[in-house]
Amino acid sequence: MSAQNRIFDDLSRLMTNAMGVAQGARSEAETAMKSWIDRWLAERDFVTREEFEAVREMAIKARAENTELRARLDALDSKGADQG
Template identity: 75%
Template sequence: MQTRNKVFDDISQLMTNAMGVAQGAKDEAETAMKSWMDRWLADRDFVTREEFDAVRAMAQKAREENEALKARLDALEAKK
């Protein structure tokens, strides 16, 4: 009976080690993929959310100013 328990203990230890190796491989693969994605995104010159929002706000302000100037110009042309 003692031999049988030793075999089960050995198999259990082997499976535990295999799961540890699998978890390590998974973590390493995730780290490698994240690094690759970070490099890929950095090479694409994407803008940050803050930069995008700032440019959008500038464009909105320019649109509003253009509409105000157009209304003013239309009013001046109507007086003639």
């Protein structure tokens, strides 16, 4: 009976070690894949979400300023036409 328990203990230890190795390999594979993807994306000059949002906000502000300036120019044109 003692020999059978020892076999089960050894088998259990072996399985536990195998699970540790498998988890380590999984972690290394995930890290390698993430590094590869990051490198691939960087080579293609993709922008981050933060960069996109910053440029988007700049464009919205520029459009609003453009509209405001256009209205001021139109007002100046109409005053000039009234005086001329």
